[in-house]
Amino acid sequence: MFSKILIANRGEIACRVITTARRMGYRTVAVYSEADAEARHVRLADEAVPIGPSPVGESYLNIERVLAACRQSGAEAVHPGYGFLSENEDFAQACLDADLVFIGPRPEAIRLMGSKRLAKLAMQQAGVPCVPGYDGEAQDDATLRREAERISYPLMIKASAGGGGRGMRLVESGDGFEPALRTARSEALNAFGSDELILERAIMRPRHVEIQVFGDSLGNVVHLGERDCSIQRRHQKVVEESPCPAMTPALRASMGAAAVAAARACDYVGAGTVEFLLDAQGAFYFLEMNTRLQVEHPVTELVTGLDLVEWQLRVAAGEALPLAQSDIRLDGHAIEVRLYAEDPAQQFLPQTGPVLAWRPGDGVRVDHGMVEGGAVSPYYDPMVAKLIAHGRTRDEAARMLARAVEDTVLLGVNHNRDFLAEVLRHPAFLAGDTHTGFIADHMTAAASLLPAVATAEQVALAAALLHHLATPAHAFADWQRERLGPQTRRLRIGERERVVAVARDGETLHISEAGSPPLAVTLSAVGDGRCLAQCGERRCELAYAWFDGRLQLDLGHGNLPVEDVTHAPPQRQDAAGSGVVNAPMDGAVVDVRVVIGERVSKGQTLLVLEAMKIEHQLKADCDGVVGELLAGLGVQVKRRQRLLTIAAEAG
Template structure:
C-alpha cells in the first residue's frame, strides 16, 4: 500500500477545484497545472503549488503528456489525478504516468484502451453477456460495408465514433439518403476529436432513457455499484440535466442493471471509479451503450444521495486500500438533480460565449451545491469547454429537489457572457420533466426544429433597465459635482427633468425617457411606432447599481429583485420576479459614437464564435445561393456549418482551412444580387 502525499491534478476548472477540496480535507498537498489562458484561474490559486505547462490551446498545454509529467517531477508529486476530459481516458497517458513511477488515480491503461474503443468494448460486453444494442462494430470501415450493415440493421440507425463520446462524431440517420453524408461528417468530427475516424453503427432506440450505473472497484476483487443516474435530458447528445435516482427505476430493475454494470467492470479487471451507460427503453429493456473510465461530470448527484465522497474513494483505491463498502451497504436516500451552467448563447444556437465575467454571485441555500471553477473578473476562454459551474440540489423527494434547483438558479447572478441559465430553468419547469417522463427526445420535442427562443423582453423589463441607466448616470453626475444638497436632486425649473435613452437590448432598440420627481420614484415613457406607454417604477432601497446589493423595485405593481453592474458602458442586469428570472445587457446608444459601420450586413459573413476553420467551400468569383454552405468552423470539438444568408457573388475570402478565427471576424464577403438583377436574370 502506497500512501499518497502530493497529487498533481492534470486538469483545470471546476473538476480541478473539486479534487483539491477533497485532497485538502485528507491532508494531501496539491499541484495545479495551467496554461497561459488560466494564469488567474481559481484552481491555480487554490493549489499548494502551480506549474505552467504551455500556451492556451489544449494541444500546447493540457494535452501535452511530457509537460504534465515534467511538472510532476518538478514538484515531487507522487500521484496524478486526470479529472475528466483532456487526458482522463487516454491509455498512453495512464501508462506513461505509471512508467514514470507515479500513481495514476484511475484504471489501468488496458481497461482504458479496451473501453475507449466503442467497437472493441461492445464486442467484449457481448462476450460477457451484457445486453447490447444490435449493430455493426467490425473492422471493415469501407462505405460499401457500412451501407450493407445499415441495411441489415434497418433504419433509423446511429452512426458513432468508435474512439470517443460526448456526442462528437455521432449522427442519427433516418434513411439511406442521409447515410453517406453522415459517414463523411462523423468521420471528420471523430478524426479531429479523437485521432481516429473508425465508426460503429447501432440500431436507434426510439424514445429511450439514458441511464448510467456508477461502479467502483478496488485491487482486491471488490466491485460494487452506487446506483444509477438518469441523464436523459440532452442537447445534441450532450447532457444537460442529470438526476439520481432515475424517476422510473424499480428495485428489481436497479438490481439487474447494477449486476450487469458490475459484471462489465469485473470482466475487464477494472479498478477505480467508472460509469457503465445504458439505454433504457419503454418496456424496461436495457442495452449497453459505453463505459466511461473516469469520474463523471455528474458524479455529485450520486454523492448527495449516497453520502459518499467519490474522489476520496478514488484516492483510497489508488493507494491500494480495500473498498470499505459492501453492496448491501449502499442505499439511495432522497433525490438530487444537477444542471450544467454554461457560458453559451441559447438564442444563437447555443454558440459558446466568451468574455469577461463581470459579476458572479452564486446563491447560498441549504441543500444546494455549486461546483464552480471561475471567479469574478476572469475571462471565459475560447480554448476550453464553456462550463462555468454545476448546480446541484437535494431534497427528500424529487419535487422538492426540483423546486429548490429552480429557485437556486433564479437567485444566481452571472453577468457578462451569455449563459444557458434561463434555458435550464425552462427545461426544469416543463410538465414532461416535472412528471419524470423526459427521454432523450425531450429537448427536441419541447423546442422543435426552431430550437429554444427566449421570451420577448417585456415593457416592464425595459422600463426597469432604463431606470438603472438613469440611477447610474445620475450617480456619475453627482460624483463629478462639487456639492449637491439632497433637496435639489432631480430638481428642474421647468418641471420633471426627462432624460432620453436609446437602449440596445439584444437586437432591439428601445427609445424612452426617464424622469424622477422625488427619490425612489420614476416615470418611464417608452415610445413605439404605434404609440407610447408610461410605466411607473418605485423603490425604497438605497439606489445604487451594484451586484453586491439586491434592489427591490415596484414596476406597475409588480415586484422585481435586481442585481446589476456597469462595465465598459454596458449595463449587465440580473432580475427576478414571481414568474420570471432573466439576465439582460443593454447599452445606451446615445452615449456611443456611430461610425456608420454595419458589421451585420447580409453579404458580410462573420465568425459566429471563436474556433478553427475546418473547411472552406467557396472561392472568390463563385456565385452562391441563399442557404448554400460556405464553410465549417470547429469549436469545442463540435463542427458548425456556415451558410450564406444572401444570393450573390463571392468577392473576398479571408479564411483558409486550419485557421483560428475569433467571434465577429470577417470570413467571407458576398456582393448581394439586388432585386433588379434577379428580375433581369
C-alpha cells in the same frame, strides 16, 4: 504511497478534486494554460505549474508537459479528472512508466473501453446485452453504407473512440447517410485523433441510465446505484438525477449485475460508469463504459452520502473498497443541472466573454471553477458550473433546484439558466416522463428559446439604473440635467433599440416609451451589483454589472447588455441575405470549403468553425460568388469578425 497529487485538469472538476484531496491531508498541484493563469483551480491548489498556451493540444492534452509539471512539483500521483487526458491509455501508461500513481484504471482497461467497437465485443462475450449494429474493422464508405442498409434506419453513427456527442449523428434515412458519415468522421478525427466509427440501431425515445461502478486492486467490484441522464441536447447531458424515476428494485439489481460484469470483464480498478439505454418495455442495452469519474457524480454522492473522489484516492493508494455491496444504501433523491455558457435563443450557440458577476443560488451544492473578473474562453467546454439539489423526494429536490437556478446570477456571457428552470418546472419532468427526446418533445416552445425582448417594465428599470449610475465620467452626464425637463434617450437593450422619455420627480423617475403611459421607478440600496427597485406597484431586486461602457443587466430572461446610444451614430448591421459571413463566436477555422471566385448557393456550407469542442457550419445566406475570404484554415477568429463575403454574380 503518495502525499502530493497533481490534477491534470481545469475548471470545476479540478476544484472538486482539490477540495477532497486537501481534506484528506494531501498536497495539491494545479496545472494551467495561459488562458487559465488566474483561474479558480489555480488559486485553490497549494501550488501551480504553467503548461503552455491556451489551445488544449499545447497544454492540457500535452502529455510531456503534464509529466514535466509532475517532475517540477514533485507530485507522486496524478488525478486526470474527466475529459482531456482522463481516458487516454498512453497518458496512463506514461504516468506508470514515470513511477507516478495514476488515479484511475489500468491502461489496458482504458484502451479496451476507449474503443466502442472493442468494448462492444467484450461486453457480448461477458453476456452484457448490447444494441444490434456494426462494429467491424472495415471502415470504407461502401462497407459502412452496406451495413447501414442491413441494420436499417433510423441508426446512429458513432465515433468509436468518442464520447460527449462528438462524432455522433442520428440518420433517419439513407439519403442522409453520406453527409452524416462525413461530418461524424471529421468531428471524430478532430476530437479524438481517430476517425474509426461504429453503427448502431437507433433506439428511439429511450432513457439513458448509467450505473456507477467501483473496483479495487484486490478484486472487489461494487455498484453505487444508477443515474438517469436522459435529458440531453446534441447528445450532451443537461439534467441528471438519482434514482431513475422508472427504476424498480428488480431492474436495479439486473442492471447493477450487468455493470459489475462489465467492470470485471476488463479487470477494472477505480471509478467507472457503465451506460445503458433503457427502452419503454424495460429492456436495457450496453452503450459504453466511461473509465473515469463522471460530470454527474455529485448526484450519486448525495444519495449515497459517499465522497467518490475519496474512494478514488483510497483505491489508488492500494486500499480495499470502503463498503461491500450489501452496505450501500440510497437515500432520497438528487438532481443536477449543467449551467452552460451558451445562447438558447441561437440554437444553444456557445458563448464567450468576461465573468462580470457570479452568484449561484442558495440551498444547493454548487460545483464550479469561475471567479468574478475571469472569462469564459473559446478554448474549453462551455459548461461553467453544476447545481445539485438533494431532497427527501423527487418533487422536493426539483423544487429546491428550480428556485436555486432561478436565483443564480451570471453576467457577462449568455447562458442557459432560464432554460434549465423551465425544464425543472415542466409538468412532464415533474411526472418523471424523461427520455432522450424530452427536449425535442416538450421544450421547443420554451420562452427561453426566443430572443430576449425587454418588456416595458424592464426597459423602465434599465433606463432608471442607467440614470442612477450616470456620472460626469460617463457619457450619460446630461441625464442629470433635470432643469431641461423630460429627456429623450435611445437605449440599445440586447440587439434592439428602444426610445424612452425620462423625467425626474425627487427620487422617482417617470419613464415612458412612445404611446405608453409612464412608469414610476424608484431605486434604493444600489451597490455591489445589486439594487432594489419599486416599479409601479411591484418591488423587485435587480442584478447588474458595469463593463466597457455598458450596463449588463439580469432581467429574468438571460444576460442583457444595456447601452445609451442617444448620441451614437446608427449601428450598421448586416441584413439577412447580405452575403457577409461573420464568426458567431470565438473559435478556430477547421475547414474551408470554397475559394475566391467560386459560385455558391444559399444554404451551402462555406466554412467550418470549431469552438468549445463543437463544429459549427457557416453557410451562405444568398446566392453569388465568393468575393473575399478573410480567414484561412487553422486561423483563430473572434466573435463577429468578418470571415467571408459573397458578391452578386455579374449580370
